[in-house]
Amino acid sequence: MGRPTPLYFAARLSAHLGGAKIYLKREDLAHTGAHKINNAIGQALLAKKMGKSRVIAETGAGQHGVATATGAALTGLECEIYMGSVDVKRQALNVFRMKLLGAKVNEVNLGSKTLKDAINEALRDWTTNVRHTHYVMGTVFGPHPFPMLVRDFQSVIGSEAKKQVLKAEGRMPDCLIACVGGGSNAMGLFNEFIESDVKMVGVEAGGKGIESGEHAARFAGGSIGVLQGTKSYLLQDEDGNVLGTHSVSAGLDYASVGPEHAFFREAGRVCYTYATDEEALAAFDLLSKTEGIIPALESAHAVAEAVKLAPQMDKEKIIIVNLSGRGDKDVQQVAAIRGINLQ
Amino acid sequence: MKQTRISKTFSRLKASGKKAFIPYIMAGDPDIGRTRQYISLLEECGADIIELGVPFSDPLADGPTIQMAAERAVAAGVTLRKVISFVREVRTQTEIPLILMTYYNPVFKYGEEKFVSDAVDAGVDGVIIPDLPPDEAGRLIKLSRAAGLDTIFLIAPTSNDKRIKKVASASSGFLYYVSMTGITGTKLTLEASFLDHINKVKQASKAPVAVGFGVSTPDDARTIAGVADGVIVGSAIVKKLHEDPEGARDFIKHLREAVA
Ligand SMILES: Cc1ncc(COP(=O)(O)O)c(C=O)c1O
Numbered sequence: 240m241g242r243p244t245p246l247y248f249a250a251r252l253s254a255h256l257g258g259a260k261i262y263l264k265r266e267d268l269a270h271t272g273a274h275k276i277n278n279a280i281g282q283a284l285l286a287k288k289m290g291k292s293r294v295i296a297e298t299g300a301g302q303h304g305v306a307t308a309t310g311a312a313l314t315g316l317e318c319e320i321y322m323g324s325v326d327v328k329r330q331a332l333n334v335f336r337m338k339l340l341g342a343k344v345n346e347v348n349l350g351s352k353t354l355k356d357a358i359n360e361a362l363r364d365w366t367t368n369v370r371h372t373h374y375v376m377g378t379v380f381g382p383h384p385f386p387m388l389v390r391d392f393q394s395v396i397g398s399e400a401k402k403q404v405l406k407a408e409g410r411m412p413d414c415l416i417a418c419v420g421g422g423s424n425a426m427g428l429f430n431e432f433i434e435s436d437v438k439m440v441g442v443e444a445g446g447k448g449i450e451s452g453e454h455a456a457r458f459a460g461g462s463i464g465v466l467q468g469t470k471s472y473l474l475q476d477e478d479g480n481v482l483g484t485h486s487v488s489a490g491l492d493y494a495s496v497g498p499e500h501a502f503f504r505e506a507g508r509v510c511y512t513y514a515t516d517e518e519a520l521a522a523f524d525l526l527s528k529t530e531g532i533i534p535a536l537e538s539a540h541a542v543a544e545a546v547k548l549a550p551q552m553d554k555e556k557i558i559i560v561n562l563s564g565r566g567d568k569d570v571q572q573v574a575a576i577r578g579i580n581l582q
Numbered sequence: 583m584k585q586t587r588i589s590k591t592f593s594r595l596k597a598s599g600k601k602a603f604i605p606y607i608m609a610g611d612p613d614i615g616r617t618r619q620y621i622s623l624l625e626e627c628g629a630d631i632i633e634l635g636v637p638f639s640d641p642l643a644d645g646p647t648i649q650m651a652a653e654r655a656v657a658a659g660v661t662l663r664k665v666i667s668f669v670r671e672v673r674t675q676t677e678i679p680l681i682l683m684t685y686y687n688p689v690f691k692y693g694e695e696k697f698v699s700d701a702v703d704a705g706v707d708g709v710i711i712p713d714l715p716p717d718e719a720g721r722l723i724k725l726s727r728a729a730g731l732d733t734i735f736l737i738a739p740t741s742n743d744k745r746i747k748k749v750a751s752a753s754s755g756f757l758y759y760v761s762m763t764g765i766t767g768t769k770l771t772l773e774a775s776f777l778d779h780i781n782k783v784k785q786a787s788k789a790p791v792a793v794g795f796g797v798s799t800p801d802d803a804r805t806i807a808g809v810a811d812g813v814i815v816g817s818a819i820v821k822k823l824h825e826d827p828e829g830a831r832d833f834i835k836h837l838r839e840a841v842a
Contacts, residue, residue: 349649350639359642366643367764369740465687466640468713478661479691480639 240270240280242395246403246559251529252545259413259552261545263532263562264400264428271309273302273535273564274396274424279375281392283310286373293317293368296375297361299326299354299420300490300537301333302564303377308340310375318342321360323353326489329572351483354420354493358467378421379497382468386497393427400559401431408557414438414548417561418540419511420455420490422497424563429509438510440548441500442540444486445513453485457496458504458511466494471501487516487576488536488569514543522546523566523573535564536572587679587707588732588755591630592790592811602756602812603803603841604792605819605834606633606683608651610660612824614668620823623831625678628838633710633814636665636684643712645767647817651824662688662697666704673705681708681734681755689714689722698725708732708755716752723752734758737783737791739773750787756812759783759793767817770796772805780809800840807841 244265253261266274279296286294294316298304304320311318320337324346327334337344350356358381365374376385379393404412415432417425419441429439446454454460457472464473466481474482474494486492503509514522519536522543527533534542538561545560552558566573574581585593595602605624609617617634624632637655641648662684669680682701689697689711701709709731714722716735726733732755737746740763750757759780762771773779784791793806794814806813815837822830 355640359640362642363645363765367768369763465690465713467642473687475687475691477691478663479688480656480661481687 240276241268243399243403244268246400246407248407249530252526253549255529256546256549258549258554259556259558260554261549262404262412262557262559264396264559266396266424266561266563267532267534267538267565271302271305272567273306274393274427275303275306275377276309277395277427278377278389278392278423279303279306279310280313282373282375282388283307283314283316286316286375287314289373291316291371291373293319293372294375295319295321295361295364295372296377297321297354297357298377299323299357299492300488300535300564301326301330301337301568302490302535304342304344305333305336305340307375307377308337308342311342312340319364320344321347321357321364323347323351323357325352326354326357330489330568332571333568353484353489355481362467378423379426379499380421380467380469380495386469386499389423390426390430390499393423394430396424396427396561397429397431400428404557404559411435411437412557412559413552414440414556414558415561416440416442416541416544416548416558418442418491418537418563419496419500420493420537422500424561426497426499428559428561433508439508440544441509441511442544443496443511443513444488444491444540445515445518446485446487448515449513454513455484455486455492455494456513457494459513464495469495469498471495471498487519488540490535490537491540512544514540518543520573520576532562533566533570534562535566536569538563584730586730586732586755587677588631588681591679592756595630601807601810601841602630602790602792603628603838604631604633604812604814605629606635606814606816607823608635608637608648608655608820609665609668610637610655610658611651611820612654613658614660614664617668618672621672621676624834625676627831627834629678631679631681633681633683633816634665634669636662636682636688638685638688641685643765645765645817647767647821651820662692666700666706669706670704679707680705681710682706683710683712686711686714694722695725698722698729698731702729702731706731708734710734710758712736716748719752727754736760739763739776739779746783746786750783750789753787753789756790756792757783757787758814759791759810761793761795761797761806764795766795768796770798770802777809800836803837803840813841
């Protein structure tokens with residue numbers, strides 16, 4: 240899987256922002272290009288051990304679908320992926336990768352046609368085929384024990400990062416930043432540091448801004464609800480119907496968020512904020528040009544928060560940004576946003 | 583708890599050696615006015631109990647037929663609040679037992695306490711919440727028992743003895759046996775172990791056991807009526823009412839005859 244992934248000092252980005260030292264936890268360099276593989280391989284092995292012959296998964300950005308298809312190929316399991324049709328379009332590269340890996344990709348044309356609806360369909364499949372199928376939930380969401388299981392598989396991110404920063408700097412970092420879709424990469428980084436006093440920031444998708452109603456900022460714009468077996472913050476109307484969401488990033492475009500994040504927010508342990516599409520796209524450019532690293536649009540939300548925080552901090556301070564994935568999958572979409580046709 | 587309309591209905595049927603016919607329709611599909619007519623139609627065709635679906639944005643136990651019905655009802659502006667006031671109005675005209683089948687989030691948002699009290703006050707007799715397992719329903723069960731609202735939980739073919747016991751003790755009115763692993767509207771295919779399993783459930787349950795999911799033809803209904811205390815038909819009726827409302831009366835009557 241390419242672990243441990245490097246903890247990389249982003250010297251030029253740090254100098255450009257003129258404040259804290261920014262380290263990037265390079266999950267983009269893990270096999271298949273995102274942190275999703277940590278969980279997918281774990282659950283594929285678990286499925287095998289439980290004697291299941293088939294795995295299914297939902298995917299938004301396609302990274303979890305690719306990771307699950309990879310785990311299935313590796314362990315010899317049949318694999319089917321559910322993906323909203325909006326996401327199939329904007330993450331076409333990953334759809335083809337899943338197929339190359341031997342998975343069947345089912346396009347979901349229901350509801351908002353994004354991650355939430357893919358999860359609904361995967362749950363329907365699971366109820367039907369539960370005797371021989373394991374559902375590889377891709378984030379710290381869903382019924383127990385998924386939030387715990389996925390967190391534990393992802394916690395390798397934080398335990399590596401802690402060792403690495405202690406080695407590089409001889410001390411704990413001051414601040415951790417991660418984007419939050421369902422919340423698995425963030426939980427993976429944070430878990431090891433929960434007992435410490437390191438500041439932690441989770442960044443949700445602000446879309447076109449909270450006032451616009453077109454976003455996926457569950458903490459800023461939602462209230463407590465129950466969806467897909469989980470009680471957490473939820474974007475919903477006054478009658479309890481789930482609202483449509485928007486984000487430039489398919490992996491963050493989801494109406495609810497992992498329940499442990501809701502707990503950390505209530506407990507005041509983690510601070511949750513958001514970055515808009517525009518801020519994420521600017522950070523996508525900035526990281527590409529200052530460091531030669533094209534980040535996933537999801538991860539660009541975390542970078543956008545570092546852009547805001549670093550200049551306000553002293554030069555000796557240390558920030559770790561979880562670079563949850565690489566941006567190859569988003570290149571086509573970013574080109575389209577800028578009116579460039581790559582075909 | 584005093585006898586509810588649901589348990590009275592089952593007692594009456596049992597005394598005459600009959601099985602309950604329990605059709606399901608989606609409230610507000612395509613609008614509330616039509617739902618009023620459909621309730622009369624179901625009653626005329628011999629329904630013993632009616633399940634009223636409450637539209638929800640994410641009906642994850644449902645297949646395409648009920649998903650689309652929910653979408654139409656949501657589009658018509660029908661909400662849990664409106665379904666409850668609709669029942670209040672219907673209750674002035676009929677004594678037929680009415681059960682709300684709703685997902686949990688609308689109930690959670692409404693407030694469990696207020697939901698139970700408003701529902702009972704309006705004349706709702708029972709509630710089925712497919713995404714609320716008994717393990718998480720302690721408070722709702724307690725409130726419902728006190729108010730005289732039946733709580734009907736689901737048993738699956740995969741439920742083991744421990745689970746059967748738990749679901750049976752959480753349920754009142756009847757127990758909902760899901761015919762197969764899967765979602766609503768799937769073609770009925772009973773596993774070889776079906777008879778043994780449902781008999782085990784019937785032994786464990788003080789309340790009657792009704793079977794639903796996948797029952798779509800009079801033949802299916804006859805098969806199920808042979809083993810269960812009640813037969814629930816959802817998608818097939820929702821589909822008929824949507825696609826061929828004229829033919830619905832005959833179709834429902836045939837189902838009724840097959841259950842008797
Ligand atoms: C690169 C990347 N980062 C982040 C996410 C968001 O998921 P989570 O919040 O579970 O880490 C995704 C999801 O698809 C992703 O592909």
